[in-house]
Amino acid sequence: MVKLKTVVILGSAVVVGILAFLYFSPSEEKKVRKQFDLLSQYMAKEPGEDPFSMANRIQNLSRLFAENCEFKIEGDPLYSLSGKYSRQEVAGYALRGRSYFSNLTLKFYDLKVQFPERGLSQVRLTARLTGRSNAGEQAEEIRELQCFLTKIEKKWLFSQFEVVEVLKR
């Protein structure tokens, strides 16, 4: 009788543990959204940023990208990027881009996350970049983007960014 009681208690504990794990572990969508939060966090720049903090941010930012990430962002030369780039190249462009600004924010809105196939996430969103250049000019760019993230070694990594037309005549 005691043995049966122990088995029931242990079984219940295992079931509760599994349910708690499933409940508290983030969904794939939350993991994808988290990558955008991190990208926003690492791109942000405050006036007087120290070199150590900057290097740390750029290193962390590069880890969000797949080894070959494709960009199809055209328009203003300051914000344009087309082609496939390695992590190091992405880090270099991010470093260069941030250096134009004394302060910078990159925010993502209205994320629509889909999973067209296993290990691939497609996200439609509005990206808003605001900042002040070193020359004191105010900058603001708003773009609609389609992004793809690929799951590599249990991490969702950015593998494509493309500007999409919101309104097509």
Place this chain on the structure above:
Amino acid sequence: MLLKRVVALEGEEVEFRKGVLFVNSEEIFEPYLRSPCNWNLPSRQVEKGCVYVVGDNRVMPMEQHVFGQTDIQRILGTPLW
């Protein structure tokens, strides 16, 4: 965010002739327009999963007005009145 009027649905043909909106070759009565315009836009079919949106203020040249076909999933809501 943009506030626009949906004037045509997927599969419909939309065009402007001398400022008049035509959907599937039928003239659309638009009493909400405050001033006439002279836009001309050749007929085009709205693609699957999209709608065609245009603003009510059409006093400016067509090139300066933000309008066209958009993915229906981009619509976030409707005005209350």
